[in-house]
Amino acid sequence: MKIDGVYVDTVGVHLPDEWVSAEKAVEEGLYDEYSIQYGTGLTGAYIAGDLPAVDMAVFAARQALGRSEEDVDSLDFHIHATSVQQGPETCHLPGYILRELGAGDVPSVDVRHHSNGMLGAFEIAVGQMTGAAAASSVLVTGAENFTSPMIDRWKGFGTGFTASDAGAAVLFSGESGCAALRALNSGTQPELEQWHRGEESMLPFREKTGGASSVLELLSYFNQHVVPLDKCMEMIRDFELDIVYRSLVDAGLNASDLAWVVASNTDARMIDQMKMQPLGLPMSRSNWEFGRIYGHMGGCDMAVSLNHLMTTGQVAVGDHILMTSSGPGWVSSSAVLTILDVPSWAGQNASGNPA
Secondary structure (H helix, E strand, C coil): CECCCCEEEEEEEECCCEEEEHHHHHHCCCCCHHHHHHHCCCCEEEECCCCCHHHHHHHHHHHHHHCCCCCHHHCCEEEEEECCCCCCCCCCHHHHHHHHHCCCCCCEEEEECHHHHHHHHHHHHHHHHHCCCCCCEEEEEEEECCCCCCCCCCCCCCCCCCECCEEEEEEEECCCCCEEEEEEEEEECHHHHHHHCCCCCCCCCCCCCCCCCHHHHHHHHHHHHCCCHHHHHHHHHHHHHHHHHHHHHHHCCCHHHEEEEEECCCCHHHHHHHHHHHHCCCHHHECHHHHHHHCECHHHHHHHHHHHHHHCCCCCCCCEEEEEEEECCCEEEEEEEEECCCCHHHHCCCCCCCC
């Protein structure tokens, strides 16, 4: 869909203090040397430990609001995006975040879109701002803490990911901002829904495989018994490229017009083969060179990379940025931004650099 009148006002990021290198993880028996030499190319992960994901979302939101001329009282809507469980089953995560921010009566929703969460939340924000609600200020937050006995952040997702912790926020305005959201499209490929479910029951907490390696086991089951891995990757590539091209067309751009392609922080081969080569673009226009240091932060990758580009002086007025992400289901979204201004906060270089 083509979008008018939706702007990125500010971005906020919170990274944990601890960053663990892949080499150290190998020394501790958490990671394998093969993955470093022949696999991901990802160099480490941020570790939040006992810091709740929602608190990192609060810290990121405070930074975004602090960079803006708007304040928390002007918020019209809030969306929080997640990948893994972030609190008791019955809690409402956006309510916790809004309370910690000192917000009043603000409508809010919780989006469980996994690694596609940030762009999935963007789509809801667009609906709130361009539809009947006529919202003028929408806050999107995301956060992940993969410290869990049920998750192996180093090997549990295969060789393409190291799961990293972070909080991120994007504040949208209907008036003006540092970037215009030009287009956004999304889709679902239900043929691949079972890929991240395997033989698991649809009744919660029944017949669970359990254990830290359960995600990888689910993927392996699907590839062995339903759709082979090479066929899965072919289906995903074609599906996601169609969504990317729709967003480029809606924005009135060609792939060659893009200054940057921001993809999820996976290994170089995935980004190159699935994104950059089909677009006819070199890896130097992707976020991989710095994204490999951050590690995969779920949906936060999108905002963390945008913050990095802005605070390190790697974007200029008129630059076009493609954001593309996906998640289990199989869901995928692609958005196009155009830089309108390099604001003063972009020179602060706060909480945005990898270790």
